[in-house]
Amino acid sequence: MHEVSVAQALLDKVIEECLNSGYKSVRSVKVDIGRASGVVSDALFFAYNALKSDTIAGESSLIINEIDIAARCDDCQKEFTTQEKYVYECPFCSSWRFTILKGKELNLIEIEVD
Numbered sequence: 001m002h003e004v005s006v007a008q009a010l011l012d013k014v015i016e017e018c019l020n021s022g023y024k025s026v027r028s029v030k031v032d033i034g035r036a037s038g039v040v041s042d043a044l045f046f047a048y049n050a051l052k053s054d055t056i057a058g059e060s061s062l063i064i065n066e067i068d069i070a071a072r073c074d075d076c077q078k079e080f081t082t083q084e085k086y087v088y089e090c091p092f093c094s095s096w097r098f099t100i101l102k103g104k105e106l107n108l109i110e111i112e113v114d
Helices: 003-020 041-051
Strands: 026-034 061-067 069-073 079-082 098-102 106-113
Touching: 003 026, 003 041, 003 106, 026 041, 041 061
Parallel strands: 026 061
Antiparallel strands: 026 106, 069 079, 069 098
């Protein structure tokens, strides 16, 4: 489960940013996770909560915003979005050739501190 290493890297970055800015505790952490990123939101949430104890983020909450997949078909050139985690074909022409435009994100968006 690579979500543990993702959660650890996220916590490390949050703690580093807060300590460098002089903050002593974290209230919440907001992230955007694309559905095509390969990160399972529930597993990341669980890992984050398991790893945060005994840190300045020990009482924080993780807020996950899942980003839908947006793609453009290489054949018909139409753009489409889906909430599915996998895209197998264009919903307009059934082509298997498309370019993902959005949905691979894994971004730290906001840290709320005390």
